[in-house]
Amino acid sequence: MASGALETFISQAATRSREWTEPADCVLVLAPLMLDLIEHAGTFLRPQHYRSEPGSYTRNLIYRASDDSLSLYALVWLPGQWTPVHDHGSWGVVGVVEGVLEERSYVRLSPDRGANEGIELARGGIVLLRSGAVTSFVPNPDHIHVTGVPPERSRAVSLHLYGRMMSSFNIYDVEAGTRKRAAVAHNES
Ligand SMILES: [Fe+2]
Numbered sequence: 498m499a500s501g502a503l504e505t506f507i508s509q510a511a512t513r514s515r516e517w518t519e520p521a522d523c524v525l526v527l528a529p530l531m532l533d534l535i536e537h538a539g540t541f542l543r544p545q546h547y548r549s550e551p552g553s554y555t556r557n558l559i560y561r562a563s564d565d566s567l568s569l570y571a572l573v574w575l576p577g578q579w580t581p582v583h584d585h586g587s588w589g590v591v592g593v594v595e596g597v598l599e600e601r602s603y604v605r606l607s608p609d610r611g612a613n614e615g616i617e618l619a620r621g622g623i624v625l626l627r628s629g630a631v632t633s634f635v636p637n638p639d640h641i642h643v644t645g646v647p648p649e650r651s652r653a654v655s656l657h658l659y660g661r662m663m664s665s666f667n668i669y670d671v672e673a674g675t676r677k678r679a680a681v682a683h684n685e686s
Contacts, residue, residue: 531590584669606618
């Protein structure tokens with residue numbers, strides 16, 4: 498596979514995520530590992546992990562557990578590229594290796610009944626994550642946000658570890674107050 502830093506991260510992340518099944522505990526013990534990993538990103542990121550496309554931010558798979566219990570991606574954000582409003586339905590730990598990743602949060606005003614309609618969202622604050630920063634999220638209540646890079650900033654690259662294969666997530670139509678599960682593509686390593 499790759500460098501020692503990545504192998505160590507994968508092995509420790511697998512152990513800790515098995516040990517800590519509560520998502521809030523899990524991200525607590527995984528975030529420091531991500532802090533170390535991004536420091537060594539230059540030792541294992543290859544040109545294929547920096548693939549980008551003009552039409553959308555790009556997700557490049559770095560590692561997938563054989564039982565799909567963990568996945569690690571490099572996300573490449575060209576200026577002006579954003580996600581839709583979404584939540585992941587699982588925990589995640591994110592570390593920034595290049596540029597500034599912007600996160601704009603949404604706050605759910607309507608009760609979270611697991612329904613896909615009648616969802617009232619208000620815009621919340623933003624966070625600017627520079628290279629070296631680590632953030633995380635947990636489900637229930639869902640962490641609803643948009644992430645990306647405004648047109649005036651340069652490319653950002655971030656590493657994303659999830660507690661499953663992140664091949665679909667929930668996207669929201671804020672005006673309509675609805676959400677739906679949508680497939681999200683990635684490039685294989
Ligand atoms: Fe997200």
